[in-house]
Amino acid sequence: MTHDAAAFQDFYPDDLAHCYGCGRLNANGHRIKTYWEGDETVTHFTPRPEHTAIPGYVYGGLLASLIDCHGTGTASAAAYRFRDREIGSEPPLRFVTASLQVDYLKPTPLGVSLEIRGRVEEIKEKKVVVNATVFANGEATAKGRIVAVLMPESMAPKVPGHGLRKAWKAARPGSA
Amino acid sequence: MTHDAAAFQDFYPDDLAHCYGCGRLNANGHRIKTYWEGDETVTHFTPRPEHTAIPGYVYGGLLASLIDCHGTGTASAAAYRFRDREIGSEPPLRFVTASLQVDYLKPTPLGVSLEIRGRVEEIKEKKVVVNATVFANGEATAKGRIVAVLMPESMAPKVPGHGLRKAWKAARPGSA
Numbered sequence: 348m349t350h351d352a353a354a355f356q357d358f359y360p361d362d363l364a365h366c367y368g369c370g371r372l373n374a375n376g377h378r379i380k381t382y383w384e385g386d387e388t389v390t391h392f393t394p395r396p397e398h399t400a401i402p403g404y405v406y407g408g409l410l411a412s413l414i415d416c417h418g419t420g421t422a423s424a425a426a427y428r429f430r431d432r433e434i435g436s437e438p439p440l441r442f443v444t445a446s447l448q449v450d451y452l453k454p455t456p457l458g459v460s461l462e463i464r465g466r467v468e469e470i471k472e473k474k475v476v477v478n479a480t481v482f483a484n485g486e487a488t489a490k491g492r493i494v495a496v497l498m499p500e501s502m503a504p505k506v507p508g509h510g511l512r513k514a515w516k517a518a519r520p521g522s523a
Numbered sequence: 524m525t526h527d528a529a530a531f532q533d534f535y536p537d538d539l540a541h542c543y544g545c546g547r548l549n550a551n552g553h554r555i556k557t558y559w560e561g562d563e564t565v566t567h568f569t570p571r572p573e574h575t576a577i578p579g580y581v582y583g584g585l586l587a588s589l590i591d592c593h594g595t596g597t598a599s600a601a602a603y604r605f606r607d608r609e610i611g612s613e614p615p616l617r618f619v620t621a622s623l624q625v626d627y628l629k630p631t632p633l634g635v636s637l638e639i640r641g642r643v644e645e646i647k648e649k650k651v652v653v654n655a656t657v658f659a660n661g662e663a664t665a666k667g668r669i670v671a672v673l674m675p676e677s678m679a680p681k682v683p684g685h686g687l688r689k690a691w692k693a694a695r696p697g698s699a
Contacts, residue, residue: 365575367582375573397551399541400619402680406543407620408588415584443576444583447625454619454678502630504578 354380355388355420358435362504368416379413381420381465388421388465388477394457405455410489413463414479415447418493421465422475426497429470442475442495443502455481455488473497530556531564531596534611538680544592555589557596557641564597564641564653570633581631586665589639590655591623594669597641598651602673605646618651618671619678631657631664649673 356369356379367376381390392413400406422442427434455461462482469476474496481489532545532555543552557566568589576582598618603610631637638658645652650672657665 363577365578367574367576368584370575373573373575397549398543399546399549400543401539401617401674401678402541404678406588407623408544408584408591411587411591411623411625412582412584415587441577443630444627446627447583447587447623449587449623451620451622498577502577502580 352382354382355424355434356380356416359423359441360439363439363441363498366416368412369420377412377416379416379420381417381424383424386466388417388424390417390420390463390465391460392463393460396457399457401454403454403457405457405461405483407449407451407489410451410455410461410481411447411449411491413461413481414449414489414491415444415493417463417465417479418447418477418491419444419495421467421477421479422493422495425467425470425475425477441498443498445474445494445496447491447493449489449491451489453486453488455483459483468492528558530558531600531610532556532592535599535617536615539615539617539674542592544588545596553588553592555592555596557593557600559600562642564593564600566593566596566639566641567636568639569636572633575633577630579630579633581633581637581659583625583627583665586627586631586637586657587623587625587667589637589657590625590665590667591620591669593639593641593655594623594653594667595620595671597643597653597655598669598671601643601646601651601653617674619674621650621670621672623667623669625665625667627665629662629664631659635659644668 364370364372369379379390394405398406398409419442426440465477465479479491480487540546540548545555555566570581574582574585595618602616641653641655644654655667656663
Protein backbone atom coordinates (compact mmCIF):
# COMPACT_ATOMS: atom_id res chain seq x y z
CA MET A 348 0.00 0.00 0.00
CA THR A 349 1.27 3.48 -0.78
CA HIS A 350 0.43 6.55 1.26
CA ASP A 351 -0.04 9.96 -0.27
CA ALA A 352 -0.56 11.63 3.09
CA ALA A 353 2.26 12.74 5.34
CA ALA A 354 3.50 10.29 7.95
CA PHE A 355 3.25 10.90 11.69
CA GLN A 356 6.98 11.63 11.78
CA ASP A 357 6.62 14.35 9.13
CA PHE A 358 4.79 16.41 11.75
CA TYR A 359 7.54 16.28 14.35
CA PRO A 360 8.95 19.78 14.94
CA ASP A 361 12.37 20.21 13.31
CA ASP A 362 14.14 20.20 16.65
CA LEU A 363 12.62 16.83 17.51
CA ALA A 364 13.16 15.26 14.11
CA HIS A 365 16.73 13.98 14.52
CA CYS A 366 16.00 10.56 15.98
CA TYR A 367 18.13 7.81 14.47
CA GLY A 368 15.08 5.61 14.05
CA CYS A 369 12.45 8.04 12.85
CA GLY A 370 13.83 11.56 12.46
CA ARG A 371 13.29 12.83 8.93
CA LEU A 372 16.33 15.11 9.45
CA ASN A 373 18.74 12.31 10.40
CA ALA A 374 20.46 11.59 7.10
CA ASN A 375 22.14 8.47 8.53
CA GLY A 376 19.08 7.07 10.30
CA HIS A 377 16.23 4.76 9.38
CA ARG A 378 13.67 7.55 8.84
CA ILE A 379 10.68 5.26 9.30
CA LYS A 380 7.24 6.51 8.29
CA THR A 381 4.10 5.53 10.15
CA TYR A 382 0.48 5.93 9.06
CA TRP A 383 -3.01 5.22 10.28
CA GLU A 384 -4.93 2.39 8.70
CA GLY A 385 -8.22 2.59 10.55
CA ASP A 386 -7.42 2.02 14.20
CA GLU A 387 -4.12 0.39 13.41
CA THR A 388 -0.83 2.04 12.58
CA VAL A 389 1.50 0.76 9.89
CA THR A 390 5.18 1.18 9.06
CA HIS A 391 7.08 -0.48 6.21
CA PHE A 392 10.82 -0.85 6.30
CA THR A 393 13.34 -2.85 4.30
CA PRO A 394 16.47 -3.63 6.32
CA ARG A 395 19.81 -3.07 4.65
CA PRO A 396 22.12 -6.02 3.96
CA GLU A 397 24.31 -5.10 6.95
CA HIS A 398 21.32 -5.33 9.28
CA THR A 399 22.02 -8.99 9.75
CA ALA A 400 22.06 -11.22 12.81
CA ILE A 401 22.95 -14.73 11.77
CA PRO A 402 23.45 -14.54 7.98
CA GLY A 403 20.07 -14.53 6.23
CA TYR A 404 18.15 -13.09 9.18
CA VAL A 405 17.40 -9.60 10.43
CA TYR A 406 19.26 -8.22 13.44
CA GLY A 407 17.02 -8.30 16.52
CA GLY A 408 18.29 -4.92 17.67
CA LEU A 409 16.96 -3.37 14.48
CA LEU A 410 13.57 -4.98 15.05
CA ALA A 411 13.56 -3.54 18.58
CA SER A 412 14.41 -0.13 17.10
CA LEU A 413 11.61 -0.32 14.55
CA ILE A 414 9.11 -1.33 17.23
CA ASP A 415 10.39 1.48 19.45
CA CYS A 416 9.95 4.26 16.89
CA HIS A 417 6.75 2.80 15.51
CA GLY A 418 5.50 2.91 19.08
CA THR A 419 6.47 6.50 19.85
CA GLY A 420 5.06 7.60 16.49
CA THR A 421 1.80 5.79 17.20
CA ALA A 422 1.72 7.35 20.68
CA SER A 423 2.08 10.83 19.22
CA ALA A 424 -0.64 10.36 16.60
CA ALA A 425 -2.96 8.73 19.13
CA ALA A 426 -2.38 11.56 21.61
CA TYR A 427 -3.54 14.11 19.03
CA ARG A 428 -6.64 12.00 18.32
CA PHE A 429 -7.25 11.60 22.06
CA ARG A 430 -7.25 15.39 22.45
CA ASP A 431 -9.25 15.95 19.26
CA ARG A 432 -6.38 18.02 17.96
CA GLU A 433 -5.02 18.17 14.45
CA ILE A 434 -1.78 16.19 14.16
CA GLY A 435 1.25 18.46 14.23
CA SER A 436 -0.58 21.38 15.85
CA GLU A 437 1.24 23.33 18.56
CA PRO A 438 2.29 22.59 21.19
CA PRO A 439 3.90 19.37 19.94
CA LEU A 440 2.97 16.00 21.40
CA ARG A 441 6.24 14.10 21.20
CA PHE A 442 6.67 10.86 23.10
CA VAL A 443 9.72 9.04 24.40
CA THR A 444 10.05 5.41 25.46
CA ALA A 445 9.83 4.45 29.11
CA SER A 446 10.00 0.72 28.46
CA LEU A 447 10.25 -1.66 25.57
CA GLN A 448 9.52 -5.39 25.43
CA VAL A 449 10.19 -7.53 22.38
CA ASP A 450 9.47 -11.23 21.92
CA TYR A 451 11.19 -12.81 18.96
CA LEU A 452 8.79 -15.44 17.67
CA LYS A 453 10.91 -16.78 14.86
CA PRO A 454 13.87 -15.67 12.73
CA THR A 455 12.99 -12.70 10.49
CA PRO A 456 14.23 -13.19 6.93
CA LEU A 457 16.55 -10.51 5.55
CA GLY A 458 15.91 -9.09 2.10
CA VAL A 459 12.18 -8.45 2.23
CA SER A 460 10.09 -5.45 3.23
CA LEU A 461 8.89 -5.72 6.80
CA GLU A 462 5.51 -4.52 7.97
CA ILE A 463 5.06 -3.29 11.53
CA ARG A 464 1.46 -3.00 12.67
CA GLY A 465 0.50 -1.28 15.91
CA ARG A 466 -2.50 -0.84 18.18
CA VAL A 467 -3.02 1.39 21.16
CA GLU A 468 -3.54 -0.74 24.25
CA GLU A 469 -4.00 2.12 26.69
CA ILE A 470 -4.00 5.90 26.46
CA LYS A 471 -3.82 8.56 29.14
CA GLU A 472 -2.85 12.22 29.09
CA LYS A 473 0.89 11.59 29.40
CA LYS A 474 1.22 7.88 28.70
CA VAL A 475 0.39 5.63 25.75
CA VAL A 476 0.91 1.87 25.64
CA VAL A 477 1.32 0.45 22.15
CA ASN A 478 1.41 -3.15 20.95
CA ALA A 479 3.23 -3.82 17.71
CA THR A 480 3.84 -6.86 15.54
CA VAL A 481 6.50 -7.29 12.88
CA PHE A 482 5.49 -9.24 9.78
CA ALA A 483 7.77 -10.67 7.09
CA ASN A 484 6.13 -12.23 4.06
CA GLY A 485 2.84 -11.97 5.91
CA GLU A 486 4.08 -13.98 8.90
CA ALA A 487 4.44 -12.52 12.39
CA THR A 488 8.09 -12.82 13.46
CA ALA A 489 8.27 -10.50 16.48
CA LYS A 490 5.88 -8.92 18.93
CA GLY A 491 6.56 -5.80 20.92
CA ARG A 492 5.00 -3.61 23.57
CA ILE A 493 6.17 -0.13 24.39
CA VAL A 494 5.21 2.26 27.13
CA ALA A 495 5.60 5.76 25.71
CA VAL A 496 5.47 8.88 27.86
CA LEU A 497 5.04 12.49 26.85
CA MET A 498 8.52 13.93 26.46
CA PRO A 499 9.45 15.72 29.66
CA GLU A 500 10.07 19.40 29.22
CA SER A 501 13.57 18.93 30.64
CA MET A 502 14.52 17.00 27.48
CA ALA A 503 13.55 19.83 25.12
CA PRO A 504 16.60 20.93 23.17
CA LYS A 505 18.24 23.85 24.89
CA VAL A 506 19.08 25.86 21.82
CA PRO A 507 19.21 29.68 21.89
CA GLY A 508 16.15 31.13 20.21
CA HIS A 509 14.48 27.74 20.33
CA GLY A 510 10.72 27.98 20.34
CA LEU A 511 9.93 24.51 21.55
CA ARG A 512 10.79 25.01 25.18
CA LYS A 513 8.41 27.94 25.27
CA ALA A 514 5.64 26.02 23.52
CA TRP A 515 6.20 23.19 25.94
CA LYS A 516 5.96 25.39 28.98
CA ALA A 517 2.79 26.98 27.63
CA ALA A 518 1.28 23.55 27.18
CA ARG A 519 2.33 22.21 30.55
CA PRO A 520 2.49 25.15 32.91
CA GLY A 521 2.85 22.89 35.94
CA SER A 522 6.02 21.33 34.61
CA ALA A 523 8.06 24.45 33.95
CA MET B 524 39.85 -0.29 31.87
CA THR B 525 41.61 -1.81 28.88
CA HIS B 526 41.51 -5.47 28.01
CA ASP B 527 44.44 -7.29 26.48
CA ALA B 528 42.51 -10.52 26.16
CA ALA B 529 40.19 -11.31 23.28
CA ALA B 530 36.53 -10.42 23.69
CA PHE B 531 33.74 -13.00 23.73
CA GLN B 532 32.76 -11.96 20.23
CA ASP B 533 36.27 -12.63 18.92
CA PHE B 534 35.60 -16.32 19.46
CA TYR B 535 32.46 -16.45 17.35
CA PRO B 536 33.01 -18.66 14.28
CA ASP B 537 33.45 -16.60 11.12
CA ASP B 538 30.06 -17.63 9.79
CA LEU B 539 28.37 -16.35 12.92
CA ALA B 540 30.36 -13.13 13.18
CA HIS B 541 28.30 -10.89 10.90
CA CYS B 542 25.83 -9.54 13.43
CA TYR B 543 25.20 -5.81 13.06
CA GLY B 544 25.59 -5.34 16.79
CA CYS B 545 28.52 -7.57 17.63
CA GLY B 546 29.91 -9.29 14.55
CA ARG B 547 33.61 -8.52 14.14
CA LEU B 548 33.18 -9.12 10.39
CA ASN B 549 30.36 -6.58 9.92
CA ALA B 550 32.25 -3.52 8.73
CA ASN B 551 29.15 -1.31 9.08
CA GLY B 552 28.06 -2.60 12.47
CA HIS B 553 28.75 -1.71 16.09
CA ARG B 554 31.26 -4.53 16.69
CA ILE B 555 30.85 -4.41 20.45
CA LYS B 556 33.38 -6.27 22.62
CA THR B 557 32.40 -7.94 25.86
CA TYR B 558 34.67 -9.21 28.63
CA TRP B 559 34.50 -10.87 32.00
CA GLU B 560 35.21 -8.82 35.07
CA GLY B 561 34.83 -11.39 37.80
CA ASP B 562 31.26 -12.63 37.64
CA GLU B 563 30.13 -9.58 35.69
CA THR B 564 30.48 -8.90 32.01
CA VAL B 565 31.40 -5.50 30.62
CA THR B 566 31.09 -3.75 27.26
CA HIS B 567 32.13 -0.20 26.46
CA PHE B 568 30.67 1.65 23.51
CA THR B 569 30.66 5.27 22.40
CA PRO B 570 27.60 6.09 20.28
CA ARG B 571 28.15 8.06 17.11
CA PRO B 572 26.67 11.56 16.71
CA GLU B 573 23.85 10.24 14.54
CA HIS B 574 22.78 7.83 17.29
CA THR B 575 20.57 10.51 18.70
CA ALA B 576 17.02 10.46 20.02
CA ILE B 577 16.07 13.93 21.13
CA PRO B 578 19.18 16.07 20.43
CA GLY B 579 21.75 15.55 23.19
CA TYR B 580 20.53 12.09 24.14
CA VAL B 581 21.25 8.57 22.94
CA TYR B 582 18.71 6.75 20.78
CA GLY B 583 16.84 4.16 22.83
CA GLY B 584 16.91 1.66 19.98
CA LEU B 585 20.70 1.70 20.11
CA LEU B 586 20.63 1.06 23.85
CA ALA B 587 18.30 -1.88 23.24
CA SER B 588 20.74 -3.17 20.61
CA LEU B 589 23.72 -2.86 22.94
CA ILE B 590 21.86 -4.68 25.71
CA ASP B 591 20.79 -7.34 23.23
CA CYS B 592 24.29 -8.14 21.95
CA HIS B 593 25.87 -7.72 25.37
CA GLY B 594 23.31 -10.29 26.51
CA THR B 595 23.93 -12.87 23.80
CA GLY B 596 27.68 -12.44 24.24
CA THR B 597 27.36 -12.96 27.98
CA ALA B 598 25.16 -15.98 27.36
CA SER B 599 27.77 -17.54 25.10
CA ALA B 600 30.64 -16.97 27.52
CA ALA B 601 28.57 -18.18 30.46
CA ALA B 602 27.55 -21.30 28.56
CA TYR B 603 31.20 -22.24 28.03
CA ARG B 604 31.89 -21.68 31.74
CA PHE B 605 28.79 -23.69 32.63
CA ARG B 606 30.12 -26.63 30.60
CA ASP B 607 33.69 -26.16 31.82
CA ARG B 608 34.75 -25.70 28.24
CA GLU B 609 37.31 -23.31 26.84
CA ILE B 610 35.62 -20.33 25.21
CA GLY B 611 35.56 -20.67 21.45
CA SER B 612 36.09 -24.43 21.45
CA GLU B 613 34.07 -26.53 18.99
CA PRO B 614 31.17 -26.97 18.63
CA PRO B 615 30.31 -23.27 18.97
CA LEU B 616 27.92 -22.05 21.65
CA ARG B 617 26.18 -19.14 19.93
CA PHE B 618 23.04 -17.67 21.43
CA VAL B 619 20.15 -15.74 19.92
CA THR B 620 17.58 -13.58 21.65
CA ALA B 621 14.16 -14.95 22.52
CA SER B 622 13.03 -11.85 24.36
CA LEU B 623 14.34 -8.46 25.33
CA GLN B 624 13.06 -6.02 27.94
CA VAL B 625 14.48 -2.53 28.40
CA ASP B 626 13.48 0.05 31.00
CA TYR B 627 14.73 3.55 30.28
CA LEU B 628 15.45 5.08 33.66
CA LYS B 629 16.54 8.50 32.47
CA PRO B 630 17.83 10.15 29.29
CA THR B 631 21.29 8.84 28.31
CA PRO B 632 23.66 11.66 27.38
CA LEU B 633 25.21 11.49 23.92
CA GLY B 634 28.96 12.08 23.53
CA VAL B 635 30.36 9.92 26.31
CA SER B 636 31.50 6.32 26.49
CA LEU B 637 28.76 4.05 27.80
CA GLU B 638 29.40 1.08 30.04
CA ILE B 639 27.10 -1.94 29.90
CA ARG B 640 27.45 -4.34 32.82
CA GLY B 641 25.78 -7.74 32.83
CA ARG B 642 25.06 -10.57 35.23
CA VAL B 643 23.72 -14.04 34.59
CA GLU B 644 20.37 -14.42 36.33
CA GLU B 645 19.72 -17.99 35.28
CA ILE B 646 21.54 -20.58 33.22
CA LYS B 647 20.40 -23.86 31.74
CA GLU B 648 21.70 -26.04 28.94
CA LYS B 649 19.96 -24.14 26.15
CA LYS B 650 18.82 -20.93 27.86
CA VAL B 651 20.59 -18.09 29.64
CA VAL B 652 18.87 -15.10 31.24
CA VAL B 653 21.05 -12.00 31.51
CA ASN B 654 20.46 -8.72 33.33
CA ALA B 655 22.29 -5.70 32.02
CA THR B 656 22.59 -2.08 33.06
CA VAL B 657 23.77 0.83 30.93
CA PHE B 658 25.85 3.48 32.69
CA ALA B 659 26.75 6.96 31.43
CA ASN B 660 29.16 9.01 33.52
CA GLY B 661 28.76 6.38 36.24
CA GLU B 662 25.00 6.74 36.42
CA ALA B 663 22.58 3.95 35.47
CA THR B 664 20.36 5.19 32.64
CA ALA B 665 18.77 1.96 31.35
CA LYS B 666 18.19 -1.56 32.62
CA GLY B 667 17.64 -4.58 30.45
CA ARG B 668 16.89 -8.26 30.69
CA ILE B 669 17.33 -10.70 27.87
CA VAL B 670 16.39 -14.31 27.50
CA ALA B 671 18.97 -15.90 25.21
CA VAL B 672 18.58 -19.34 23.72
CA LEU B 673 21.13 -21.59 22.07
CA MET B 674 20.94 -20.88 18.36
CA PRO B 675 18.74 -23.51 16.73
CA GLU B 676 20.52 -25.65 14.20
CA SER B 677 17.98 -24.54 11.59
CA MET B 678 19.47 -21.03 11.69
CA ALA B 679 22.99 -22.20 10.85
CA PRO B 680 24.12 -20.61 7.60
CA LYS B 681 23.40 -22.93 4.73
CA VAL B 682 26.57 -22.40 2.79
CA PRO B 683 28.07 -25.18 0.64
CA GLY B 684 31.10 -26.62 2.34
CA HIS B 685 30.12 -24.95 5.56
CA GLY B 686 31.47 -26.72 8.61
CA LEU B 687 29.17 -25.23 11.18
CA ARG B 688 26.07 -27.20 10.35
CA LYS B 689 28.05 -30.38 10.75
CA ALA B 690 29.59 -29.25 14.02
CA TRP B 691 26.17 -28.28 15.22
CA LYS B 692 24.63 -31.63 14.36
CA ALA B 693 27.49 -33.41 16.08
CA ALA B 694 26.87 -31.34 19.19
CA ARG B 695 23.12 -31.73 19.22
CA PRO B 696 22.34 -35.09 17.61
CA GLY B 697 18.72 -34.87 18.67
CA SER B 698 18.13 -31.68 16.76
CA ALA B 699 19.39 -32.71 13.35
